[in-house]
Amino acid sequence: MKRRSFLKIAGLGLVGACGVPVAQAMARAGSTAPAPNASNGKRWAMVIDEKKCLTKSGCQACVLACHKGHNVPTMSESRHDVKWIWKEQFVNVFPERVTPYTPAAMKERPTLVVCNHCDNPPCVRVCPTQATWKRPDGLVAMDEHRCIGCRYCVTACPYGARSFNWEDPRPHIVGELTDYPTRTKGVVEKCTFCAERLAVGKRPLCVEACEGIGCGALVFGDLGDPNSAVSALVRGSELGRRKPELGTSPHVFYIL
Amino acid sequence: MLEKALTGSRGYWTLLAALFALVVVGLVTYLQQFAQGLGLTGLSRDVPWGLYISQFTFLVGVAASAVMVVLPYYVHHYKAFGKLAILGEFLAIPACFMCVLFIFVDMGQPRRVINIILHPTPHSVMFWDMIVLNGYLLLNVVISRATFRAERAGRPPPGWVKPIIYLSVPWAVSIHTVTAFLYCGLAARPFWLTAILAPRFLASAFASGPSLLILLALLVRRVTKFDAGKEAIAKLGEIVAYGMSVNIFFVGLEIFTAFYSGRPEEIEHFTYLYAGLHGHHVLAPWMWASLALSALALVLLLVPSLRRNESVLVVACLAVVGALWIDKGLGMVVTGFVPSPLGHVTEYWPTGREMLIALGIYALGGLVLTVLYKIATTVREELEA
Amino acid sequence: MYSVGKIILGLGVFAAAVTAPVWYGLAHGNGSPPELQHAAEGKDCIEPTAFMRARHMELLDSWRDAVVRRGEHVYIATDGKHHDMSLTGTCLRCHSEPSKFCVRCHDYAGVEVFCWDCHQQKKRS
Numbered sequence: 001m002k003r004r005s006f007l008k009i010a011g012l013g014l015v016g017a018c019g020v021p022v023a024q025a026m027a028r029a030g031s032t033a034p035a036p037n038a039s040n041g042k043r044w045a046m047v048i049d050e051k052k053c054l055t056k057s058g059c060q061a062c063v064l065a066c067h068k069g070h071n072v073p074t075m076s077e078s079r080h081d082v083k084w085i086w087k088e089q090f091v092n093v094f095p096e097r098v099t100p101y102t103p104a105a106m107k108e109r110p111t112l113v114v115c116n117h118c119d120n121p122p123c124v125r126v127c128p129t130q131a132t133w134k135r136p137d138g139l140v141a142m143d144e145h146r147c148i149g150c151r152y153c154v155t156a157c158p159y160g161a162r163s164f165n166w167e168d169p170r171p172h173i174v175g176e177l178t179d180y181p182t183r184t185k186g187v188v189e190k191c192t193f194c195a196e197r198l199a200v201g202k203r204p205l206c207v208e209a210c211e212g213i214g215c216g217a218l219v220f221g222d223l224g225d226p227n228s229a230v231s232a233l234v235r236g237s238e239l240g241r242r243k244p245e246l247g248t249s250p251h252v253f254y255i256l
Numbered sequence: 257m258l259e260k261a262l263t264g265s266r267g268y269w270t271l272l273a274a275l276f277a278l279v280v281v282g283l284v285t286y287l288q289q290f291a292q293g294l295g296l297t298g299l300s301r302d303v304p305w306g307l308y309i310s311q312f313t314f315l316v317g318v319a320a321s322a323v324m325v326v327l328p329y330y331v332h333h334y335k336a337f338g339k340l341a342i343l344g345e346f347l348a349i350p351a352c353f354m355c356v357l358f359i360f361v362d363m364g365q366p367r368r369v370i371n372i373i374l375h376p377t378p379h380s381v382m383f384w385d386m387i388v389l390n391g392y393l394l395l396n397v398v399i400s401r402a403t404f405r406a407e408r409a410g411r412p413p414p415g416w417v418k419p420i421i422y423l424s425v426p427w428a429v430s431i432h433t434v435t436a437f438l439y440c441g442l443a444a445r446p447f448w449l450t451a452i453l454a455p456r457f458l459a460s461a462f463a464s465g466p467s468l469l470i471l472l473a474l475l476v477r478r479v480t481k482f483d484a485g486k487e488a489i490a491k492l493g494e495i496v497a498y499g500m501s502v503n504i505f506f507v508g509l510e511i512f513t514a515f516y517s518g519r520p521e522e523i524e525h526f527t528y529l530y531a532g533l534h535g536h537h538v539l540a541p542w543m544w545a546s547l548a549l550s551a552l553a554l555v556l557l558l559v560p561s562l563r564r565n566e567s568v569l570v571v572a573c574l575a576v577v578g579a580l581w582i583d584k585g586l587g588m589v590v591t592g593f594v595p596s597p598l599g600h601v602t603e604y605w606p607t608g609r610e611m612l613i614a615l616g617i618y619a620l621g622g623l624v625l626t627v628l629y630k631i632a633t634t635v636r637e638e639l640e641a
Numbered sequence: 642m643y644s645v646g647k648i649i650l651g652l653g654v655f656a657a658a659v660t661a662p663v664w665y666g667l668a669h670g671n672g673s674p675p676e677l678q679h680a681a682e683g684k685d686c687i688e689p690t691a692f693m694r695a696r697h698m699e700l701l702d703s704w705r706d707a708v709v710r711r712g713e714h715v716y717i718a719t720d721g722k723h724h725d726m727s728l729t730g731t732c733l734r735c736h737s738e739p740s741k742f743c744v745r746c747h748d749y750a751g752v753e754v755f756c757w758d759c760h761q762q763k764k765r766s
Contacts (some may be wrong), residue, residue: 029696030688032707032726035714079300079602092599113598122444128382129371135424135712143709144759148371149294149364151304152382158444160597164304166295168758177762179729184758186364190422199712246443 037201042224043138044193045251046207047233048112052217052255053210059150062112062218063087065209066191071182073172082163084191085114085206093242094256100165112218113138114206115161115191116242116250123153123162138223138251149186158246162190193220223251259407260634263274267479271626275619280468282616294364297610300547303593305362307610310589311617312358314464314581315351316435317457319392322348324495336487339636342407343473343484345400346628347465352393354621361613379629388431395424397593408635432457445592447525456506457584463499464491464580467573472629474570481640482633486566491567492517497557499573500576504550507583519639528601529587530592536603539590542582549579631637675749678741687718687731701728701756726759 042131053059066072066085074219087110091098098107117140124134131147134140168185180196183189194204202208203220210218221228230253233239239253289296299306325344328334360366377383399421406413436454443449470492473484514522527533532540556562556572563569590604606614666692686693688700704726707713716724725731736742747754 027745029692029700029703030716030718032703032711032713033715033717034712035725038712038714079302080295081301088598095599122442126380126382126442128377128380128386129368129375130377131371133710141710145705145709146368146371146375147365148368150362150382152363152380152438154301154304155593156442158597160302163266163301165293166299167293170758179762181729181759183754184365185295188364194364195712199708199714248443 003211007017035200039198039201039222040223041137041198043222043251044117044198045221045223045230045234045253046114046117046193046204047230047239047253047255049217049219049255050111052215053112054109056213056215056217059213059215060087061209061213061215062206063184065205067176069178069194069205070180071169071177072189073182074167074174075167075169075172080166082169082189084163084167084189085112087111088113094254097240097256101135113159113161113242115193115254116159116248117129119249120247122156122158122248124166126152128152132166136161137215139195141195142188142190142192144183144187144189147187149188151188153188157160158248159250159254160241162188168231195206257405257631257635258627260631263634264630268626268630270501272623275586275623275626278619279616279623282619285612285616289361289613290366294362296607297498298605298607300602300604302600303590303604305589305593306604307606307614308358308362310585311614312355312362313435313457313589314431315355315358315621316389317580317584318465318468319348319351319355319396320428320432320458320461321469323425324398324462324466324492324499325469326421326428327425328491329424330418331425334491336485336491338485338488340473340484340488340492341470342404342632343401343476344469345347345631347469347472347625347634348396349393349400350621350624350626352396353624354617355389356393357617357620358614361617365391373449373601383435385431385434385438388427388434392427392431393423395420395427399424404635405630406576408639410639429458432461439592444597446519446521447592448588450510452506452509456503459499459503459506460580460584461499463496463503464577464584466496466499466508467576470496470569470573471577472625474566476629476633481637482635489566489569490564493557493572496573496576497563500550500553500557503580504554526536526596529591533595533601534603536594538603538605539587541619542586546579546582546587549575549582553579566608655686658709675745677745678738679736684735687716687724689719692719704728729762730754733762735761 329337553575
């Protein structure tokens with residue numbers, strides 16, 4: 001047989017052999033769909049009523065519920081802290097509202113901070129792999145499978161809301177693991193407005209925990225629903241937002 | 257041509273062996289970081305970028321500075337840069353290569369770096385940085401290979417390389433501009449949020465890069481028969497003088513705007529840099545040293561009789577590289593994070609292992625540079641023999 | 642010019658070195674496919690075995706994208722049944738010991754999986 005014919009047949013044979021996996025892949029596979037009880041919001045938002053929150057001195061109910069439910073580790077070095085929701089001193093959260101005459105107790109009062117799920121999120125803008133992105137319902141989502149750990153989003157967030165896993169978090173998780181997947185070293189994580197719970201019609205863990213202790217300082221809902229509690233609060237009175245001058249349009253509102 | 261790198265003096269092989277040893281140490285240390293995570297660096301929740309990214313930023317400047325030789329020689333036919341050109345191009349290649357390595361070792365999940373290509377994201381500056389940096393590396397390899405082979409054969413470079421050389425000029429400017437854009441588009445970091453960041457980067461690149469090139473050219477003249485020429489060195493010295501003057505002027509502009517406007521978010525970063533904040537001042541002595549070196553360099557560069565004295569020029573160039581390395585490689589990146597968006601002052605200093613990894617990368621770049629320079633100088637010696 | 646004996650010896654050494662992993666595996670009892678332990682004997686998987694054997698990773702990747710990136714939680718299998726798309730909640734309910742199922746085959750085939758870095762709800766000691 002001439003060399004050319006041999007090569008032709010070999011080439012065609014190779015192409016044909018490739019057809020087997022292609023045919024397999026094109027064979028019937030299943031399909032996916034949203035859960036029937038998924039929450040459908042147009043624009044998720046949260047209102048934090050600081051006045052109510054301050055009535056419960058030393059309370060960490062929301063923090064514990066969130067961090068337990070999401071297997072957030074307790075790192076031994078504070079420089080490696082991973083936190084999704086926590087309390088900061090008021091002067092660090094709303095510095096523009098502090099004057100030289102503000103008493104120390106007011107300056108230092110514990111103020112809840114979380115990811116603000118901005119309308120115009122700088123973290124999403126800088127992520128080179130779309131490991132963080134803005135969902136149509138307003139949530140700023142996180143895909144830890146895709147994250148390459150470049151920490152550009154951590155650098156870009158004006159609220160310090162994001163945490164990077166500087167080491168393997170699993171040895172630092174206190175107590176039994178819950179069903180939520182843990183993360184691995186080298187990826188970034190943050191508050192997700194409990195996307196996995198919204199997808200099955202439940203509300204965020206922090207909100208439920210706060211209601212559970214009879215405080216109700218955290219109100220969560222859909223701004224696209226004119227009858228929701230958040231809609232009433234946001235449209236009814238003057239609420240504060242963190243660093244509004246930066247143009248991020250945060251969607252965590254504060255009653256101060 | 258690569259076989260020219262396989263024969264050399266005792267000194268040459270000793271240098272290669274020493275660099276190789278540093279590379280191995282760095283690699284072993286990196287494997288530890290790969291296994292344990294970036295926690296073995298001095299980085300923190302408040303300071304997520306440090307030594308690796310700052311070295312990348314400094315080296316992008318060195319890579320871009322090749323344009324200071326390419327532009328006069330290939331575009332304006334300034335013949336005196338004839339022998340210097342290959343040294344400049346052969347400096348840009350390991351500089352680019354080290355940039356890529358510094359980014360790689362900084363990644364939390366390096367196995368997934370391919371995601372930047374699998375999921376292209378044009379609205380991310382980092383996406384464009386990857387493109388322009390790798391493109392520039394490719395450009396320099398292609399250009400230096402074509403021009404060097406032509407020179408070796410004693411003929412002019414092929415026609416097709418001309419437009420590529422012209423392309424490399426704006427491309428060089430773009431790599432440092434895009435790197436500046438990584439920083440200066442972030443509203444979260446007021447220290448970097450200034451339109452003059454890119455011009456500052458370019459000015460410091462055009463001072464530190466050619467300074468490094470002068471030092472290397474003089475070293476090469478001492479250990480080989482390759483002489484870039486007195487006129488070329490002198491002209492490069494003038495370029496450094498202009499670059500350094502502009503750079504210091506820009507620093508002055510920044511300081512004026514920050515302090516005269518009185519805005520706390522501008523002032524507090526500069527205060528941390530030069531005086532410290534809340535008792536944290538690890539960078540302050542370095543910054544004052546940088547200012548002193550800059551002043552010394554400026555005097556030595558601006559007085560023509562001093563600048564034209566090659567021994568004095570060596571001191572000036574060392575001062576320039578030292579001052580600007582401190583400014584970009586230590587000060588600039590970390591200060592953007594101090595204080596943090598929540599007002600905390602968390603200091604950063606690289607750990608020993610972090611420095612070993614950085615040293616390993618510098619050694620690998622030095623290895624590539626030594627091999628390339630060996631080839632260039634040996635071929636030139638053979639041509640002139 | 643050259644010694645035929647040395648060449649044949651060299652080829653022999655090369656062949657031995659290149660096939661060394663095979664000899665090592667056989668010596669350590671890795672010559673045959675591993676015993677897989679199915680925690681829930683008798684129950685059917687969500688798709689036929691042949692499908693899963695060939696395409697389980699493809700399935701898991703599509704679940705990952707559906708759940709994480711689109712917020713969808715329901716998988717409609719080829720037989721029309723609905724399942725929750727969860728590695729922990731669905732797959733591991735039957736294959737509850739990944740070390741006796743997934744890892745055994747993956748070790749044998751030499752294909753690294755790092756799902757268990759995150760999707761394993763029993764803490765490593």
